[in-house]
Amino acid sequence: MLVQGTEHKIDRPPLSMMGQKKTPGDWEQLWTWLEEKIETADGAVIALDTLLYGGIIPSRLHYFSETVLLERLNRLRKIKEKRPELKLLAFQLIMRCPQYSISDEEPDYYADWGREIFRKGYIDHRKELNIVAPEELEELSDINSRLPDEVLNDYLGRRKINMEANKAVLELVKDGTIEFLIFPQDDSAPYGYTAKDQQVARQRIGELDLELKAYMYPGADEVGCTLMARLINEWKGVQPLVYPRLSSIQGAFVTPVYEDRFFYETLKYQITAAGALIASSAAEADLILLASTPGETMMEAVSQEHPFFSYDVYRNLMELVEYGSYLLKQGKAVAVADVGYANGADLKLVKMLRQKGMLFQLAGYAAWNTSSNSLGTVISQALLYTHYGRTQEHLDFLSLRYAEDAGYCAIVRKELNAGLVDQMGYNKFLLDGPRGEVASYVRARLAEVLEEKINGSEGKVTITDCYMPWNRTFEVGLKVKYTQE
Incomplete structure (x- = not known):
């Protein structure tokens, strides 16, 4: 993403250059686009996996040599040499190692x-x-x-080459080509190949004295948003103060599923990476972040009809919502990180927010995929809200989060995977195309859910487009519009 001008206009590569799941994007076209467009930009958020491999998933499948990857990275140095005033922020994943035998996003032998x-x-x-x-x-x-042996050698050989690229990127941070870098941790675990690679990266960060310029913490898909918020905060010359309020005392010490550390440690990273700091009180804060954490052990959102005992006893959603409602009336910016469950919204929390008339008064909301995916998304949106306010774009994005995170992830996807797509003659990894029968069903069913769970006198969410981008049930492509009744 490129940013330019006092109004911070954002420019992104055309979709025709980008990859599609296991099919890599056209890295040569992407580099050419970047080198041409950067001439008039003030800064950029760079997804290095896209520029090096053609995408995150292709980074797990490629056969590029270390030499080729280093040559591509050197093109960033040339860009910076030509435009030394440019602010370049970047992120690059350390190759994950999933715990299951599914090849949907991995080499075929992973099945x-x-x-x-x-x-x-x-x-x-x-x-x-x-x-x-x-x-x-x-x-x-x-x-x-x-x-x-051939399977293990292929896998470990690619890991080694990717790790050398990770270390080479740190050299770009050291010489000032990249101002700030994030190594997000996708599907973290305390032990294994990925954990060992993270240790190598941490050691190199220390050797190069880059602790304040290269972060590593759980997350992945949300990092572009995080860096965009950081870039704009830097241009505005501010470090907003964020006051987190949790639904459970123990929530700070829960290790979310797919992650490797206590929730509160990741929360500190997410806030700081976005160019903000944690406030010591609500009174001094620019933003209040209500975090609906688990009370003890995190469950998947699809299982929330029968939650663990701790969800009802070890946390207090009612107090969290009442506190947020009170602060909204005081004129405070309030956002909700709905991270009680993985992969979808807490429908009880959404119901309470609707009852209090808060859904479309919030500075941000997210409840998708992992805890860190949601945290980074809502923090970024809310920090932008502190600068630009309650715009139509803000309301549309809030609407998208309710449609996708609450409507699709927590309800419609569950129904699809519970046997509906099988009855239609498909399976959750292979549907009938991006705009087939399944997509039509999702659009109609999701409209019903929005009418039941979200829409009201506060506002209405209308779906303007719906498709299944990767021809599977896990994600949905949506465009929505907010209107006030």
Whole structure:
């Protein structure tokens, strides 16, 4: 994303250059576009995985040499040399290692060997640390006897090349080409190949004295938003103060699923990475962030009809909503990080926000995918709200979050995966195209859900487009419009 002018106009590459799931984007066209457009830009947020590999998923599939990747990175140096006043912020993932045998976003052999690859890395790491259990050694021996050498060599070879690219990017931060860098952690685990690569990156960050310029914390898909908020805060010359209020005392110490640390530690990273700081009180804060955390162990949103005991007893949603309503009446900017469940909204919380007339008064809301995906999204939106206010674009984005996070992720997707797509003759990984029968059903059903759960005297969300971008049920493509009744 490129940003220019006092009004901070944003420019992005055309979709025709971008990749589609396992199909990489055209990196040469993308580089050419960047080099041409950057001439009139004031700054840029750069997804390095896209420029190097053609996308995040292609970064797990490519056969580029280290030499090729370093040559591509050097083009950033040339851009900075030509325009030294440019602010370049970037992010680059450390290659993940999922715990399951599914090849939907991994090499084809991951369908047969994914679990074994993860467990081998996990147990080998624990063995190196002398904390391995006897039964794990037995499992490791069994995996080693079955896992084909060509599979492991392909996987580890690509990891090694990608890690060299990660280290090379840190050199760009050191020499000032990149002003600020985030290594987001996708599907984190405390042990394994990814955890070991993260240790290598952390060590290199320390060696280069880059602790304040290169962050590493859980997240991935939201990081472009985070860096955009940071860029605008820098241009505005401010560090907004954010006061977090949690629904549970223990919520700060919950480790969200797909992540590797306590919630509050990641929250501090997310706020600071966006160019803000944590406030010590609501009175001094520019923004209040209401975080609906789990009371103890995090569940998936699809299971919330039968929540763990701790969801009802170890947290207090009522107080959180009443507190937010009170602050809104005092003129405070209030946002909601709905991170009680993974992969979807807490429908009880959404109901309460609607009852209090808060849905479209908020500075931000998010409840999609992982806890960090939601945190980074809502923090970024809310920080932009402190600068630009309650614009139509803001209300449309709020509407999109309610449609996608609450309507689709928490309700409609659950219905699809519970047997509906099977009855239609498809499966959740292979539908009938982006705009087929399934997409038509989703649009109609989602409109019903919005009418039931979201729309009211406060405002109405209308779907203007609906499609299934990756021909599977996990994500939905939506365009929506907010209107006031």
